Amino acid sequence: MKRISYLQALRFLTPIIFLGLFAVRLGFSGTVCSLSFAAVNITCPLGFIQSSLAARGFPLALLVSALIPLAAAALLGRFFCGWICGVGLTLDFTRRLNKKKRLSVPKDLGRSMDIHRLGMASKLEGLALVGLFLGISFLLGYPAFCLVCPVGILYRNVLLASTQGTVGLDILAMPVLVAIEIFASKSWCGRLCPVGKTLSLVSAWSLFKPRVDASSCVKCGVCAQACHVNIDPVTANTAQLADCTKCLGCSDACPKKCITISP
Amino acid sequence: MKIDRRTFLRLLAQFSAAGVLAGFIPAYVKPSKTIVRPPGAVEEDLFLARCLRCGRCMEVCPTGTITLVGVDMGLLALGTPRVDALRGPCESFAGRCEGLLPCVRSCPSGALQWGRRIKLGSAEIDRSLCIAWRRNGGCLVCKEVCPVPEAIQVQEKKPHFNPDACLGCGRCVYACPAEPKALKVASTGALRTS
Numbered sequence: 001m002k003r004i005s006y007l008q009a010l011r012f013l014t015p016i017i018f019l020g021l022f023a024v025r026l027g028f029s030g031t032v033c034s035l036s037f038a039a040v041n042i043t044c045p046l047g048f049i050q051s052s053l054a055a056r057g058f059p060l061a062l063l064v065s066a067l068i069p070l071a072a073a074a075l076l077g078r079f080f081c082g083w084i085c086g087v088g089l090t091l092d093f094t095r096r097l098n099k100k101k102r103l104s105v106p107k108d109l110g111r112s113m114d115i116h117r118l119g120m121a122s123k124l125e126g127l128a129l130v131g132l133f134l135g136i137s138f139l140l141g142y143p144a145f146c147l148v149c150p151v152g153i154l155y156r157n158v159l160l161a162s163t164q165g166t167v168g169l170d171i172l173a174m175p176v177l178v179a180i181e182i183f184a185s186k187s188w189c190g191r192l193c194p195v196g197k198t199l200s201l202v203s204a205w206s207l208f209k210p211r212v213d214a215s216s217c218v219k220c221g222v223c224a225q226a227c228h229v230n231i232d233p234v235t236a237n238t239a240q241l242a243d244c245t246k247c248l249g250c251s252d253a254c255p256k257k258c259i260t261i262s263p
Numbered sequence: 264m265k266i267d268r269r270t271f272l273r274l275l276a277q278f279s280a281a282g283v284l285a286g287f288i289p290a291y292v293k294p295s296k297t298i299v300r301p302p303g304a305v306e307e308d309l310f311l312a313r314c315l316r317c318g319r320c321m322e323v324c325p326t327g328t329i330t331l332v333g334v335d336m337g338l339l340a341l342g343t344p345r346v347d348a349l350r351g352p353c354e355s356f357a358g359r360c361e362g363l364l365p366c367v368r369s370c371p372s373g374a375l376q377w378g379r380r381i382k383l384g385s386a387e388i389d390r391s392l393c394i395a396w397r398r399n400g401g402c403l404v405c406k407e408v409c410p411v412p413e414a415i416q417v418q419e420k421k422p423h424f425n426p427d428a429c430l431g432c433g434r435c436v437y438a439c440p441a442e443p444k445a446l447k448v449a450s451t452g453a454l455r456t457s
Binding site: 025029033036044047051054055058059061062065124125128129133136141147153156159164168169170 | 270274277278281282284308309311312313314315316317318319321322323327330331333334335338339341342350369371372373
């Protein structure tokens with residue numbers, strides 16, 4: 001197996017550190033849905049929008065707390081997805097293990113799930129899903145995605161386990177997601193996750209994007225294969241690069257080392 | 264942007280599935296209206312709309328009485344806080360949290376708000392399980408721990424509960440020595456903020 005770079009190893013460590021900090025409640029209080037860090041409240045932007053639509057109003061402080069992660073995403077892109085999110089970490093591990101073990105996927109299913117055959121559908125469904133959940137939230141009066149949000153479920157159960165020593169049945173969403181990732185690789189974080197898509201919406205002009213040095217690039221396509229969120233760094237436009245989670249997968253995979261993640 | 268028929272049908276199928284999953288199942292699996300909410304909870308419908316299911320009220324609760332609703336009480340209420348007197352009493356009245364209400368302070372969404380008066384619900388007794396009622400006296404632990412003078416009245420060595428005076432703090436439930444507990448807190452008469 002290829003050695004992973006120090007930065008890549010660090011990227012696997014940071015979500016674990018954050019999960020640990022949430023578990024021991026050191027410095028942080030709350031979950032990623034809403035947390036307070038050094039007396040500053042930070043709230044999940046998607047949760048904020050859903051809750052505001054459902055309740056037809058919002059406290060001003062909640063708006064401010066939801067703008068902080070949006071501002072961070074506008075500046076740094078979806079670094080949350082690549083460096084902090086525990087679901088992203090879990091699915092990353094799943095993919096890596098699966099690459100080694102090669103779990104057999106039924107041929108038909110494999111074909112129908114192949115990201116490159118989906119074309120436009122894979123680009124639209126994430127955004128449309130955000131819209132769908134916002135619509136349900138507004139019409140039926142509850143934050144619809146929060147009920148099933150794997151990210152929220154994971155951190156909520158970490159908090160439940162650390163404060164009360166139990167976990168809820170909803171944690172079963174994690175093995176389900178892992179199973180989906182095995183059968184339909186790269187389907188969650190890049191294609192479907194509404195939280196990630198919400199961050200993508202403001203990330204188009206963020207700093208740190210994969211830059212390809214065209215003079216040494218041989219267009220081998222390895223970087224596109226390595227990307228977790230189905231970007232082809234060589235051909236991607238600004239809108240597609242908004243999905244980039246700064247995971248460094250492309251720059252590590254590039255055989256010519258001609259991709260840098262830079263402003 | 265051109266969308267061919269296959270893509271369109273695919274999206275349609277996916278969205279119907281997601282819509283059913285996220286919209287209609289929870290709507291039909293409505294939580295029972297009997298969930299006892301933490302102090303300062305707004306009206307139930309608004310509460311379900313506002314609550315971010317973030318768990319911060321549970322985290323800051325010093326008595327550990329706030330826990331999170333599991334899937335057993337309906338998907339719609341999943342992850343929202345409830346007060347479980349078996350875990351500890353709510354000390355928002357005559358206790359550690361009086362005038363402080365860490366749960367209300369921690370709530371970022373406005374689902375929990377400062378209210379003029381707190382009443383989580385009221386304690387209910389099952390006389391067939393109560394030691395005093397079964398043995399004609401002997402146990403008045405509930406009366407001893409109750410912070411509200413009029414909530415429990417003792418007549419002929421037996422406790423009588425007054426649901427109007429009771430604040431639903433759950434001290435009696437937590438302390439009740441009967442096995443299984445003769446007392447529980449129901450959301451009956453709970454005061455919700457608006």
